[in-house]
Amino acid sequence: MTPQRTLVLVAHPDLESSRITAHLTSAIMDLEHVTVHELSAAHPDRRFDTAREQELLRGHDTIVWQFPWHWYSVPGVLKEWMDQVLTYGFAYGAGGGALHGKRLQLVLSTGGPESSYAPAGHNRFTMEELLRPLDATAHLCGLEMAEPLILHSAPRVDADELGRHAARYRELLAPASVAAR
Ligand SMILES: Cc1cc2nc3c(=O)[nH]c(=O)nc-3n(C[C@H](O)[C@H](O)[C@H](O)COP(=O)(O)O)c2cc1C
Numbered sequence: 001m002t003p004q005r006t007l008v009l010v011a012h013p014d015l016e017s018s019r020i021t022a023h024l025t026s027a028i029m030d031l032e033h034v035t036v037h038e039l040s041a042a043h044p045d046r047r048f049d050t051a052r053e054q055e056l057l058r059g060h061d062t063i064v065w066q067f068p069w070h071w072y073s074v075p076g077v078l079k080e081w082m083d084q085v086l087t088y089g090f091a092y093g094a095g096g097g098a099l100h101g102k103r104l105q106l107v108l109s110t111g112g113p114e115s116s117y118a119p120a121g122h123n124r125f126t127m128e129e130l131l132r133p134l135d136a137t138a139h140l141c142g143l144e145m146a147e148p149l150i151l152h153s154a155p156r157v158d159a160d161e162l163g164r165h166a167a168r169y170r171e172l173l174a175p176a177s178v179a180a181r
Helices: 020-028 050-058 076-085 132-140 159-173 175-180
Strands: 006-010 034-038 062-068 103-109 149-151
Touching: 006 020, 020 034, 020 062, 020 103, 020 159, 050 076, 103 159, 149 159
Parallel strands: 006 034, 006 062, 062 103, 103 149
Antiparallel strands: none
């Protein structure tokens, strides 16, 4: 059986200033079947090489969007990637089935605690509700969206907790766990 290939798109506006995204990225860097692709580095002038990005997508079975939660959404660099790469005729529309049947895994961190993402909480809505635009995007592209891996209270997690979370992330990307779904 061909091993499942995983493409991790790391979307952070400034990875050098990141604690969580940087740590999680280094925790999965050595996985053999995983390609780590840092989006800010891939679009220095705010333009992606659409053909190259689409080739990368074609060559992998699972796509991971790894990002910090910014203003109840993805960071701008991931939104720009979507706008420029998920084009008509490739990701959706006539002839646009390149992503059909692939798997989408969201891996994100939030500043707010889990309890704040509730109707009576500080952020008013659940993460499930706030992630609906991404769910709809996945659906339009024929991607099967997996249960998101979320680290809440990011600025307050200590080193042990971050280490355990990184271990869960590695497990999630293990070829056996990907193949079993
Ligand atoms: C521009 C910006 C917007 C943010 N918006 C949110 C938000 O809407 N909700 C939230 O819970 N945290 C928000 N945060 C906190 C980040 O999600 C948190 O600091 C991040 O997950 C930590 O990851 P990092 O160390 O990789 O940057 C925001 C942070 C920044 C810089």
